[in-house]
Amino acid sequence: MGRYVIRRLLQAIPVLLGATILIYCLVFLLPGDPIQALAGEKKADPNITAILREQYHLNDPLYQRYWYYISGVLTGDFGTDFTGRPVAEIMSETFPVTLNLATIAFAVEAVIGIIAGVFSALGRGKFLDNVVLLSTLLLVSVPVFVLGNVLQLVLGVKWAIAPISYDSEDMTTLILPAVVLASASLAYITRLTRTSMMETMRADYVRTATAKGLSRSRVIVRHALRNAMIPIVTFLGVDLGALMGGAIITERIFNIPGIGGTLYQAVYLRQGTTVVSIVTVLVLVYIAANLIVDLLYAVLDPRIRYA
């Protein structure tokens, strides 16, 4: 088990290197000049431009600049963006916000999704099942920017029962954005749970559990749900990474200063170091989430053992 974790962590090294090289090259291969972008519409002063270009090594070849960057990262220095602001500072301001948002969204989709899926599966073909099927179909079909804006308008403006934008003092202002962010995955998890649960309820060991004279709730929770959870955990793990990186639209709608908006700005202004640093951390989150999922498999299913 310990060796397995170490091997998986070692495997993460080439993945991280590859990801940083790829993103670094892509950002700097984008057309447009990052220094000119700083000046906006105005023509930048050629003298200042020259100094800045020298200062940020923009005249050096790409591989050399990547080396400067990555050797800095390895010593814990993420560098600065082209305004001189440390990237580490940008990330420490924005990541916690997104992490909070993603955590609430994750809780929403896991709890509501699994509960709705189980009840839908148990009452297959009945009224509740049809309600669940229809509403999940609706959730999957409506794009996030539509849902976000509509909920903001209806709940926030018309009925005034939910905040229309983020307030850093008040965490409850993240609930509505989190629901919007979770909507598509919520629908997916509900349907996944429903299918998985219906399959497990037909298994022989569930029939055995019934034949043992156990109560229906015990049969469902202890014997069926535990087995049905395996595919659901897989999706939840992968989705945790997606929630972190995929909040760009939601963050814009509700004016949340998270990494989504920052990343968008950074790409727009060719802030290479910021983009690569944020993406690297996101890759780390993905790798960690996948590792946790694989370890959870062994907990959920004793037939899986890692050596």
Place this chain on the structure above:
Amino acid sequence: MTTIDKKTSASGATSATGAPLLEVRDLHVEFHTRDGVAKAINGVSYSVEAGETLAVLGESGSGKSVTAQAIMGILDMPPGRIPKGEILFHGEDMLTMSAEERRKIRGRRIAMIFQDALSALNPVLSVGYQLGEMYRVHLGLSRKEAKARAIELMDRVKIPAAAARVNDYPHQFSGGMRQRIMIAMAMALEPDLIIADEPTTALDVTVQAQVMDLLAELQREENMGLILITHDLGVVADVADKIAVMYAGRIVEQSPIHELYKRPAHPYTRGLLDSIPRLDQKGQELYAIKGLPPNLMKIPPGCAFNPRCPKARDICRTEVPALVPVTEQDGGELPGRGSACHFWKETIHG
């Protein structure tokens, strides 16, 4: 050995009414599917006494397992439906009981052993947990007490090093050991009746004998009724007291076990006996009953076996034969024997 609180079973009306331990009367089961109604059971009656072993023999789809599931109350309803019949346990009709009353009988007073222990045991729970669950749910024991009981049970079904293996998972046991765990689970609360649905089909021949012996031994010790469902005539010969042969959801022949082998009274039973490979027929082609079992949505009119029967005549294609008592040629009684063939006389005596 453990002594188990048998308050519930002691209060049962076993001897007071003189009713058999279990009696199935004219049971009908049908399944409503998209393609139509499959009539899985069409009037089955049998009974089992305490300490008695009834073997129920039949091909796949003959309704032997469905009958067992109806007795256990684990039929999927819908699509299953029981339009007619009674299942009397100690004289009380279980089909009219509430779901909660039936749940209390399941596992505690009637237990079931399933065919494939690997899929019938929960793969993600330890065997100790699954065995102990019987005590925790039915007797309200603590986790720790239940585990101690589980170890005793595993000892009782002769699983080596029970205390060391109680936390192992089903996949870590061999097929024979897994089936012993299934048996232990059924035995846990010393039920009055055990239904074993092809308990040895998934096992090697040598292990089959060991498991059957164990089951027979435990049954003797506890004086339980046993319904042994099988498609293998060889398995039942040594352990069963009486046998019921099923075909297309009906009992076509019933008999004390040894008489059936000597003198079958139904062409289907004769066909089954003739298709057992024998050493003295080495080199000859093995006999097989022609044709296939009927589609349960379109059971042929008359005797369901008539399309495959070598002796079928006109009456067989129009009239359903009733299960009638079989007698000696001179009219002498043959207790416990019955045949559902219009021509049972020539089958048994001719």
